Amino acid sequence: MAVFGTLSEKLTSALSNLRTKGKLSAADVDGTVREIRRALLDADVSLDVVKSFTGKIRDRALSDAVNKALNPAQQVVQIVNEELVEILGGTQSQLTFAKTPPTVIMLAGLQGSGKTTFAGKLARYLKSQGHTPVLVACDLQRPNAVTQLTVVAEQAGVQIFAPEPGNGKGNPVSVAKDGVKYAKQKMYDTVIIDTAGRLGVDEDLMREARAVRDATNPDEVLFVLDAMIGQDAVLTAKAFQDGVDFTGVVLTKLDGDARGGAALSVSGLTDRPIVFASTGESLDALEPFYPDRMASRILDLGDILTLIEQAQKNFDEEDANKVAEKIQSNSFTLQDFLEQLQQVRKMGSMKGLLGMMPGAGKMREQIDNFDEKEIDRTEAIIRSMTPAERETPRLLNGSRRLRIAKGSGMTVTDVNQLVIRFESAAKMMKTVAKGGTPNIPGMGPVPGVRPKGKAITAKKGSRSGNPAKRAAENAAIHSASSPTGNSFGLGSEPTSELGDKDHETLRRLLERGGL
Amino acid sequence: MAWSLSKAFRGLFAGAREVEPQDWENLEDTLLRADFGPRVTDEVIEAVHAIADGSKPLDTDDLRRILGEVLEERLASFDPTLSLTSESGKPAVVLVVGVNGVGKTTTIGKLAKFIATRGKRVLVGAADTFRAAAVDQLATWAERAGADIVKPQQDGQDPASVAFQTVERAVASGHEIVIIDTAGRLHTKSGLMDELAKIKRVVQKSVPISEVLLVLDATTGQNGLNQAEAFLEQAGVTGLVLTKLDGSARGGFVFAVQELTGIPVKLVGQGEGIDDLTGFTPHVFVRQLLD
Numbered sequence: 001m002a003v004f005g006t007l008s009e010k011l012t013s014a015l016s017n018l019r020t021k022g023k024l025s026a027a028d029v030d031g032t033v034r035e036i037r038r039a040l041l042d043a044d045v046s047l048d049v050v051k052s053f054t055g056k057i058r059d060r061a062l063s064d065a066v067n068k069a070l071n072p073a074q075q076v077v078q079i080v081n082e083e084l085v086e087i088l089g090g091t092q093s094q095l096t097f098a099k100t101p102p103t104v105i106m107l108a109g110l111q112g113s114g115k116t117t118f119a120g121k122l123a124r125y126l127k128s129q130g131h132t133p134v135l136v137a138c139d140l141q142r143p144n145a146v147t148q149l150t151v152v153a154e155q156a157g158v159q160i161f162a163p164e165p166g167n168g169k170g171n172p173v174s175v176a177k178d179g180v181k182y183a184k185q186k187m188y189d190t191v192i193i194d195t196a197g198r199l200g201v202d203e204d205l206m207r208e209a210r211a212v213r214d215a216t217n218p219d220e221v222l223f224v225l226d227a228m229i230g231q232d233a234v235l236t237a238k239a240f241q242d243g244v245d246f247t248g249v250v251l252t253k254l255d256g257d258a259r260g261g262a263a264l265s266v267s268g269l270t271d272r273p274i275v276f277a278s279t280g281e282s283l284d285a286l287e288p289f290y291p292d293r294m295a296s297r298i299l300d301l302g303d304i305l306t307l308i309e310q311a312q313k314n315f316d317e318e319d320a321n322k323v324a325e326k327i328q329s330n331s332f333t334l335q336d337f338l339e340q341l342q343q344v345r346k347m348g349s350m351k352g353l354l355g356m357m358p359g360a361g362k363m364r365e366q367i368d369n370f371d372e373k374e375i376d377r378t379e380a381i382i383r384s385m386t387p388a389e390r391e392t393p394r395l396l397n398g399s400r401r402l403r404i405a406k407g408s409g410m411t412v413t414d415v416n417q418l419v420i421r422f423e424s425a426a427k428m429m430k431t432v433a434k435g436g437t438p439n440i441p442g443m444g445p446v447p448g449v450r451p452k453g454k455a456i457t458a459k460k461g462s463r464s465g466n467p468a469k470r471a472a473e474n475a476a477i478h479s480a481s482s483p484t485g486n487s488f489g490l491g492s493e494p495t496s497e498l499g500d501k502d503h504e505t506l507r508r509l510l511e512r513g514g515l
Numbered sequence: 516m517a518w519s520l521s522k523a524f525r526g527l528f529a530g531a532r533e534v535e536p537q538d539w540e541n542l543e544d545t546l547l548r549a550d551f552g553p554r555v556t557d558e559v560i561e562a563v564h565a566i567a568d569g570s571k572p573l574d575t576d577d578l579r580r581i582l583g584e585v586l587e588e589r590l591a592s593f594d595p596t597l598s599l600t601s602e603s604g605k606p607a608v609v610l611v612v613g614v615n616g617v618g619k620t621t622t623i624g625k626l627a628k629f630i631a632t633r634g635k636r637v638l639v640g641a642a643d644t645f646r647a648a649a650v651d652q653l654a655t656w657a658e659r660a661g662a663d664i665v666k667p668q669q670d671g672q673d674p675a676s677v678a679f680q681t682v683e684r685a686v687a688s689g690h691e692i693v694i695i696d697t698a699g700r701l702h703t704k705s706g707l708m709d710e711l712a713k714i715k716r717v718v719q720k721s722v723p724i725s726e727v728l729l730v731l732d733a734t735t736g737q738n739g740l741n742q743a744e745a746f747l748e749q750a751g752v753t754g755l756v757l758t759k760l761d762g763s764a765r766g767g768f769v770f771a772v773q774e775l776t777g778i779p780v781k782l783v784g785q786g787e788g789i790d791d792l793t794g795f796t797p798h799v800f801v802r803q804l805l806d
Contacts, residue, residue, distance in 0.1 A: 112615070113616060148648035231547070
């Protein structure tokens with residue numbers, strides 16, 4: 001489940017009231033903002049960040065910069081999302097590597113935040129990227145921290161530099177210095193320094209951390225923070241910023257059900273990027289942190305906002321109208337179909353696209369079974385046709401089909417199936433178009449492909465063509481207001497996969513306001 | 516300078532003067548900042564309002580007194596007594612559980628010391644066979660506390676079997692208190708939570724369990740509630756241990772977690788030293804916050 005699950009639910013319910021109303025009044029906005037405030041507090045976002053956040057939302061929601069492309073509810077979603085992304089750091093950030101090795105990465109954080117485990121994960125990660133990391137054991141305080149790091153290093157398959165036994169013995173500063181020296185001598189290109197954590201924040205800890213920092217001049221100082229931390233996140237983060245001036249943040253234990261409000265708090269207050277998200281106990285459970293993804297997850301709209309944006313970007317309205325026209329005049333050709341396919345593809349992988357849909361969790365299996373290659377195959381077949389054939393599929397006699405099959409590396413049966421499906425779909429589209437299906441102009445290319453999809457779904461297990469349908473379906477996401485057919489076309493009663501509420505939500509979200 | 520709840524309260528109530536609307540807002544902010552959570556904050560404010568609105572004029576001293584009463588009353592419904600008694604001839608077994616990094620092993624070290632200094636023979640069981648070096652860490656603590664320890668016989672041994680061996684040995688050698696360490700686990704991992712249930716089952720075949728203590732990091736925010744709920748359901752938690760309470764002075768969490776889970780706080784850890792674990796006394800706690 002999404003990391004920010006519960007916060008998402010709350011914001012969604014806060015915003016669902018807005019979705020049903022046409023216009024935003026000050027009272028609407030205030031009510032919603034109150035809900036958002038509460039949801040954020042429940043998610044352990046620090047009070048100051050909550051205050052400034054809700055303040056901004058309110059101001060923006062009430063200001064008259066109206067986006068004609070979206071309805072008011074979508075606008076609030078968008079505003080909330082934009083602000084979240086902004087706080088979370090805008091874009092994804094990367095580790096900085098030194099021009100001349102070794103790169104020194106120092107880890108700092110409270111006790112129990114997961115520094116030592118993260119050190120192992122980072123080492124493993126860097127190793128997989130072709131680096132040669134060495135772990136330096138500077139946590140000489142906690143009983144057996146050195147032993148733990150040794151075990152972790154072994155698991156990660158990297159070298160460890162641990163000259164001191166720890167348990168209160170040894171000087172961390174000189175260990176750190178020697179560690180860097182050691183790396184230079186032995187040609188390791190990255191040094192990861194694990195430092196001691198303490199309960200709370202105390203000056204001794206900071207002095208020690210500062211001394212280690214000054215002695216090794218690290219390229220990155222990563223502040224390791226437990227995602228489950230509460231209002232204390234602010235103080236801890238500030239103390240570490242003042243103390244060691246970290247360059248990036250690592251959130252750990254994100255695989256729990258913590259809402260991770262700390263992510264918001266820390267980014268909001270320290271202006272330092274979150275570099276990694278640590279999501280499990282295995283040493284491989286480390287991911288780069290994607291602010292935009294996190295923000296969208298908070299809203300529990302899947303990454304539907306991404307979807308809206310991508311759709312807006314890629315689906316040119318003019319094209320859309322052209323397609324609609326063509327469908328109506330019965331001149332929709334295989335060439336058009338190919339173009340549609342490519343537009344859908346611009347939105348990214350189908351699996352990714354499907355995974356972004358709210359409620360996608362329930363159809364995980366179907367999504368996993370989806371074969372991206374299907375689209376490739378369909379494209380290959382159409383590309384093996386001459387322009388004339390694409391315009392007029394009737395030209396396709398036996399020998400042409402054989403040529404196409406050979407050209408595309410498929411069989412004649414595949415080609416036949418594609419043509420049959422295309423024809424029946426085109427027929428269906430025409431019927432639908434004549435019947436005046438709502439939203440066709442609004443949702444552009446989608447309507448074009450959607451009915452085709454339906455036709456194709458009838459033949460379960462077919463290879464070509466199907467993807468188009470799927471693609472279209474998913475891009476369209478119920479653009480037509482009457483969800484008659486399979487909603488996702490994944491081959492099994494999809495309509496029931498999503499609750500009515502989800503349908504409604506989706507439809508509303510994708511429906512362009514005012515169109 | 517670290518923020519603390521008591522300092523914030525002191526600032527709020529400095530010098531007796533009439534209560535202004537601004538004070539209510541500050542009070543709310545203060546409670547929220549102390550991890551009371553939005554729900555308990557609302558309830559506390561409401562309860563204070565209910566009493567305060569009847570007595571006017573109202574000055575900040577009154578407000579503080581009323582707040583103290585409200586807070587104490589809220590704590591009074593929980594019994595913080597640690598039960599360490601068992602059938603005669605059998606040891607009292609304490610199972611210690613919690614998510615990763617909250618200070619379980621440290622807590623056990625302190626608890627062992629706490630009990631050992633009162634003249635009881637303590638045996639600790641190192642059933643955290645998962646985390647690297649956890650057994651060594653516990654052994655170090657046990658030595659400092661003067662307690663005996665049962666270690667796994669091989670790497671990655673089933674924790675339930677370590678727990679069982681610990682209890683068996685305690686029965687055989689006449690230890691009065693058994694404390695069993697378990698691996699930290701996120702409460703969302705059902706497989707690991709089942710493992711806890713198994714440890715409990717296996718131990719109870721031999722000796723009844725006196726306490727299942729859930730160790731919570733006091734700096735944890737509202738997620739602590741989810742943790743407590745999950746562990747209550749899976750491991751039958753009977754008491755809470757709040758660690759790192761000194762790190763933040765975030766007393767609010769005590770209220771939130773007790774009220775929303777119904778489990779009493781029984782021990783609090785207030786420092787890094789081995790003697791820094793104490794029992795929980797509600798009225799002292801409230802007085803510390805407000806005076």
